[in-house]
Amino acid sequence: MPTIPETLRVDPGRLWEDFQNLSRFGRTQEEGVSRPAFSAVHLQARAWFRERVLAAGLKFSVDGAGNHSARLDCALPAAGKHARVLLLGSHLDSVPNGGRYDGALGVLAALEVLRVIKDAGLALPVDLEAIDFSDEEGTLLGLMGSRALAGKLTRAELAAPRGGRQALLEGLGRAGLDEAGLLTANRSVQQVSGYLELHIEQGPRLKSQGMQIGVVTAIVGISSYRLVFTGRADHAGTTPVQDRLDAAQGAAAFILEARKLVLQQFPGCVANVGLLVLEPGAYNIVPQRAVLGFECRSASMGELERLEAALLAQAQHEAQRYNLGLEAELLSRHAPAMMSVKVQDAIAGAAEALGLAHTRLASGAGHDAQSLASLCSSGMIFIPSQEGGSHSPREHSTWQDCLNGANVLLGATLRMALQQMDQTI
Amino acid sequence: MPTIPETLRVDPGRLWEDFQNLSRFGRTQEEGVSRPAFSAVHLQARAWFRERVLAAGLKFSVDGAGNHSARLDCALPAAGKHARVLLLGSHLDSVPNGGRYDGALGVLAALEVLRVIKDAGLALPVDLEAIDFSDEEGTLLGLMGSRALAGKLTRAELAAPRGGRQALLEGLGRAGLDEAGLLTANRSVQQVSGYLELHIEQGPRLKSQGMQIGVVTAIVGISSYRLVFTGRADHAGTTPVQDRLDAAQGAAAFILEARKLVLQQFPGCVANVGLLVLEPGAYNIVPQRAVLGFECRSASMGELERLEAALLAQAQHEAQRYNLGLEAELLSRHAPAMMSVKVQDAIAGAAEALGLAHTRLASGAGHDAQSLASLCSSGMIFIPSQEGGSHSPREHSTWQDCLNGANVLLGATLRMALQQMDQTI
Numbered sequence: 001m002p003t004i005p006e007t008l009r010v011d012p013g014r015l016w017e018d019f020q021n022l023s024r025f026g027r028t029q030e031e032g033v034s035r036p037a038f039s040a041v042h043l044q045a046r047a048w049f050r051e052r053v054l055a056a057g058l059k060f061s062v063d064g065a066g067n068h069s070a071r072l073d074c075a076l077p078a079a080g081k082h083a084r085v086l087l088l089g090s091h092l093d094s095v096p097n098g099g100r101y102d103g104a105l106g107v108l109a110a111l112e113v114l115r116v117i118k119d120a121g122l123a124l125p126v127d128l129e130a131i132d133f134s135d136e137e138g139t140l141l142g143l144m145g146s147r148a149l150a151g152k153l154t155r156a157e158l159a160a161p162r163g164g165r166q167a168l169l170e171g172l173g174r175a176g177l178d179e180a181g182l183l184t185a186n187r188s189v190q191q192v193s194g195y196l197e198l199h200i201e202q203g204p205r206l207k208s209q210g211m212q213i214g215v216v217t218a219i220v221g222i223s224s225y226r227l228v229f230t231g232r233a234d235h236a237g238t239t240p241v242q243d244r245l246d247a248a249q250g251a252a253a254f255i256l257e258a259r260k261l262v263l264q265q266f267p268g269c270v271a272n273v274g275l276l277v278l279e280p281g282a283y284n285i286v287p288q289r290a291v292l293g294f295e296c297r298s299a300s301m302g303e304l305e306r307l308e309a310a311l312l313a314q315a316q317h318e319a320q321r322y323n324l325g326l327e328a329e330l331l332s333r334h335a336p337a338m339m340s341v342k343v344q345d346a347i348a349g350a351a352e353a354l355g356l357a358h359t360r361l362a363s364g365a366g367h368d369a370q371s372l373a374s375l376c377s378s379g380m381i382f383i384p385s386q387e388g389g390s391h392s393p394r395e396h397s398t399w400q401d402c403l404n405g406a407n408v409l410l411g412a413t414l415r416m417a418l419q420q421m422d423q424t425i
Numbered sequence: 426m427p428t429i430p431e432t433l434r435v436d437p438g439r440l441w442e443d444f445q446n447l448s449r450f451g452r453t454q455e456e457g458v459s460r461p462a463f464s465a466v467h468l469q470a471r472a473w474f475r476e477r478v479l480a481a482g483l484k485f486s487v488d489g490a491g492n493h494s495a496r497l498d499c500a501l502p503a504a505g506k507h508a509r510v511l512l513l514g515s516h517l518d519s520v521p522n523g524g525r526y527d528g529a530l531g532v533l534a535a536l537e538v539l540r541v542i543k544d545a546g547l548a549l550p551v552d553l554e555a556i557d558f559s560d561e562e563g564t565l566l567g568l569m570g571s572r573a574l575a576g577k578l579t580r581a582e583l584a585a586p587r588g589g590r591q592a593l594l595e596g597l598g599r600a601g602l603d604e605a606g607l608l609t610a611n612r613s614v615q616q617v618s619g620y621l622e623l624h625i626e627q628g629p630r631l632k633s634q635g636m637q638i639g640v641v642t643a644i645v646g647i648s649s650y651r652l653v654f655t656g657r658a659d660h661a662g663t664t665p666v667q668d669r670l671d672a673a674q675g676a677a678a679f680i681l682e683a684r685k686l687v688l689q690q691f692p693g694c695v696a697n698v699g700l701l702v703l704e705p706g707a708y709n710i711v712p713q714r715a716v717l718g719f720e721c722r723s724a725s726m727g728e729l730e731r732l733e734a735a736l737l738a739q740a741q742h743e744a745q746r747y748n749l750g751l752e753a754e755l756l757s758r759h760a761p762a763m764m765s766v767k768v769q770d771a772i773a774g775a776a777e778a779l780g781l782a783h784t785r786l787a788s789g790a791g792h793d794a795q796s797l798a799s800l801c802s803s804g805m806i807f808i809p810s811q812e813g814g815s816h817s818p819r820e821h822s823t824w825q826d827c828l829n830g831a832n833v834l835l836g837a838t839l840r841m842a843l844q845q846m847d848q849t850i
Binding site (some may be wrong): 205238294389 | 503554647657666698701706799
């Protein structure tokens, strides 16, 4: 294996300036950003990114899914025109009134890594590509660009997208795209040698453990369900409490018991009841229906299935206890995505070389890396999130942690490139 | 005391025909009725009622609150022009897709009682008036006509009515009324000697006890509150369950504990959590706020206050348990209204004379009688509701029970009139 140039570092001033400038697009009153996919301000941010790519002397391209790429043709002559590309990336779109780091940091650090390697004049076994994936956050579809690139988008999804069919068509139109292009943006394992993504953790684990770098082992699988408890609408003044079939009782018991079940029996998992509506929804009418939305997550498919089964059994138990009907509908199930062990080792090696405290952990949030994991060796680098939440203007990571992450991305890129990592996942 | 003509009975065929004809106004697909106050179909039903009054040879009048009255000037010459009037009534408006009996039965039975007494040529110490009160159900304000007559309407209420200011003004306009009239529709104790209302129970107690007639002792007081549990919005994938401040947990615990508290410590009372919204309301965000609406009822003011205090203490306890903030806002409090013991005795005497099984009970629902209770001796007659709920097309009482109720209304009217019941409540 060739010697890894361990002294290379990202340029802190250049990365800081990019970060500050990007944060201006869609800045909100609370100092967060609103850049929903294909909104005017998101397209402006992408135009700015294109200028930065061209200013760095890199090749710029857009694929059929609207993914924006900077390419550095640094492959050794031996690789010839069949050189594969190592992808580094994340996304520039955000949730409404989200934070400045989510996605943005990963894209800017990827661009910076290409600039550093270009400036150093390194020749590698692969070309490098910094990519900004379309609609990671799900304004329209969710993980749209990365799923398109991995060849995982289906016509059925496009027919009934999460944000509505009309919004999808209008968004594509604003970006100069169309459905046919989305379905032909896929790349092959012959083209892509691997994928690396730097991202904020969006959770408290690294900080609470005093760690500087997280090496992601897997991205959790997520299942979401709609539960409907059905009782009887009665006059809330004239119907004795013991005679009621109150749908709210079943839903309330499920909310409490689901939390206990996760804490006691599924300590590595999470579940969340995020939606609840009582119908008909009047002070003086006993709730006839309680419509509840929950999701649960696990990094293991077997455990996810056991967790789902336990939660559904609990819901059934509470329905019976309060003499209610229960309908459960599976809305979606995404299997966990495993990160490549070789890529994990490359990230850990880079952190080690930089003297950064690191640990392996699963990602509780979804990321573009989960799309790529089925196509090529993929991995993610996490940096600590400070208290204050994510998908919120309070989202924050220290700048030193951001720089650490970018330098680990650089080191892991060099390790993956020089090891000529193949497509084995 | 003069002899009470115990053999008088309402005319079953005449009352049945009226009931069937009235049910056509606003009939819904499910055989219920939709007659919101001052809607076109409600005004048509009132026009039909006016025709029935005139056809019976009774005097028809409308007051400033839009209450429609049939008057029988049956007072003995001795009472002179200062004869007081005994009011019998209820309301012809309904909730959307409500039942055919709620309110309608009481108005038609009152008209029938006047016809029977007119046909019998009886002279009494008082005049009689069958009244259809405006907007009992609260499309616009709730108990509007009866509160106006009792002099209880305030300008503040009219400025911010339950159904919205615009709806009130438009409704009044459609009925040819205005605010000034509403505030001058009040009558005095010198004019009104008492009030009697026949109504369906809207609950299961009479039926489950095998009773034919309920003698209402009081109309419950109602307090309604808005509770806001406040936690922290976190990413539902990346935030460990034990680190969350999940507002839904506090709300769910309150829903379960409120029910237990009423069953165990306030057996004669009721409470209902009819509304709950989780915010921001997404599958993947831990609920930051749970906004909950509840009401509670008791026939005793002291007990109502104790119940409120116990429920609020429970909410505070649950908020503390889950480390949540709590705000509680009293939205409204209506004191219980006591029914006159003399009127209760008149109703019980009439039921006794008819050989009907009767019992005394509090009304869990609000009625026009609660407005009148502060003006004059008031009472209510309940008949059993069959299973199937109220404020619903499933609302049902047997026709024999309706006839029993109308005959008790007749008997109680004669007793109240002949005893020259005064305004002592």
